[in-house]
Amino acid sequence: MTDGGGHAAVEQFPDRENQATPTQRCIFILSMKSCGSSVLQKHISRIAGAKLMAKTQHFENETLYWVKAAAVLGIPQVPMENSRVPISMPRAERLLRRMVSNNAPDYSGELETEADMFSAWSSLVRAGGGNFVEKSPHHLYQPKVVELMERYADQERSFDVRFIGLVRNPTDMLYSSWRRFGVLPEREERHWIRSYKLLRSFHERRPELVSIVRYEDLVEGKVDLSKMLGVERIKGSNAGKGVFHSASIRKWLSDSRFGYTPSAEALELAKAYGYTEEEVVNPSGGPWWLRRVPRAAAYAAFSRLPFAYQKRMKWSAKAIARR
Numbered sequence: 080m081t082d083g084g085g086h087a088a089v090e091q092f093p094d095r096e097n098q099a100t101p102t103q104r105c106i107f108i109l110s111m112k113s114c115g116s117s118v119l120q121k122h123i124s125r126i127a128g129a130k131l132m133a134k135t136q137h138f139e140n141e142t143l144y145w146v147k148a149a150a151v152l153g154i155p156q157v158p159m160e161n162s163r164v165p166i167s168m169p170r171a172e173r174l175l176r177r178m179v180s181n182n183a184p185d186y187s188g189e190l191e192t193e194a195d196m197f198s199a200w201s202s203l204v205r206a207g208g209g210n211f212v213e214k215s216p217h218h219l220y221q222p223k224v225v226e227l228m229e230r231y232a233d234q235e236r237s238f239d240v241r242f243i244g245l246v247r248n249p250t251d252m253l254y255s256s257w258r259r260f261g262v263l264p265e266r267e268e269r270h271w272i273r274s275y276k277l278l279r280s281f282h283e284r285r286p287e288l289v290s291i292v293r294y295e296d297l298v299e300g301k302v303d304l305s306k307m308l309g310v311e312r313i314k315g316s317n318a319g320k321g322v323f324h325s326a327s328i329r330k331w332l333s334d335s336r337f338g339y340t341p342s343a344e345a346l347e348l349a350k351a352y353g354y355t356e357e358e359v360v361n362p363s364g365g366p367w368w369l370r371r372v373p374r375a376a377a378y379a380a381f382s383r384l385p386f387a388y389q390k391r392m393k394w395s396a397k398a399i400a401r402r
Contacts, residue, residue, distance in 0.1 A: 103238035104129070104310060105204045107228060108214035109281075110245035111274050113255035115294040115323060116214040119245055122297075122322050123212045127310040130207035134181040141215045142178065144203075145224045147171040148196040154223045159270070160262045164217050175199070182206055197231045204238060210310060219244075219274045225281060232288055240288070241308065244278040246352050247294040249341050250359050254331040257339075264339040272345055279351065293353065298323040331361060338363055 106123060110116045117139045123129050131140035146164050149156055150171035158165060166174070175190050179199050186202040189195045204211045218224050232240035249271050253264040282289040296302050305311065331337045340361035341349070349359045 103204075104210040104308065105235070105238055105240045106210065106212040106308065107218075107240070107242045108212065108245055109219045109225070109242055109278060109289075110214070110216050110247075111219055111252060111271060112216045113252050113259060114216070114245050114247040115297070115327075116216055116245055118323055119243070119292075119297065120212055120214045123243075123304060123308070126305050127210050127212075127308060129210035129212040131212060132178075132182060132203070133207070135178060136174065137215075140213075141217075142213055143215045143217050144175070144178070144200060144213070145215070145228050146217050146221060147175050148190075148200075149221065149224045149227055151175065151190060152193060152196065152227075154227065156221045156224065157270075157273075159217065159220055160260075160266055162217070164220070179203065193227070193230070196227075197234060200231065201235060201237065219278060220270055222273070222277050225277060229281070229285065229288070242281070242289045243308075244282060244289055244291040245294060246275060246278070246291060248329070248354055248358055249345050249349050250331060250339075250361055251294075251328060253339060253341070254334070254337055255327065257337065268341060268345050272348060275348055275352070279348075291352075294323065295328060298325045298328065329358070335363065337361070 104127070106127075106129065108116050108119055108123075110119075120131065120140070124131060132142045133140075135142050137143060143164070143166075146156060147166055148171075150166045150168050153168070156165040172190060179186050179190070179202070183199070183202040183206040185206070186199055188198050188202075190199060218228065228242075232242070249268070252271065253267055256262045256267050257264055278289075278291065282291050290307055292302050292304075292307075338361070341359055346356060346359055350356070
């Protein structure tokens, strides 16, 4: 999991055993919210010429395809904080049909069975042409959804399916989630532990499908994504240094309003990803009820507003609609 310097090891995906690797890639980014998946998606799009989902109701080309597919299939999901996930079965089916119709109009199949969901997604990837990259952080919150995506990767043979697991310092992630969405850190931490235990297990079990990168290593330009993905880098693009935001690293150190520090369980998992105790533990951690609870209540109330009202509000407020 880590290299000799204590950082998460990153290697190019090996080819699947006894299978010629197709030239077209479908790349899934698995991460939690507030981990840098948006900038990673855009960077992969630039360096590999990868297409994004063109028409979707969600922000930043997110599809939420696999949580919707799971809802239609009756696969159980874990409720997310300040989120519409799990989506009801009728609504999920309606949204899937709209997305498929808008982006892959030639698809004429049903959306009822697991095989239907796999076929429809393949049609969406092919409709874009060339490499395709998708990130919907909602997916990693859901173990059963990741299992569904893994089964898809195993059966798809017309193009190469790969997963990039994106991890970030948990205190950075919890701080960002609290600042942007008002999510109580102790609640989001439970999601973080479950999600990144799942990612670690997925990587250890299926290294031919899954590679893990740390946001901090991307910031420092230590990861050559084109080499890792086995794609030819577009001329003029760089390895990532200067693309990712260094100002967001340990920003909580200068914010006296944030008094949370991760639990011992979260700290141990962070260490497994190469983070040190000094990087994760908040030295000013302590009681901060009046700072966190009212904020969380306000954002929770906002998340229950109809989507049409949320869209009318300024960007900083409606950001929570991404959840």
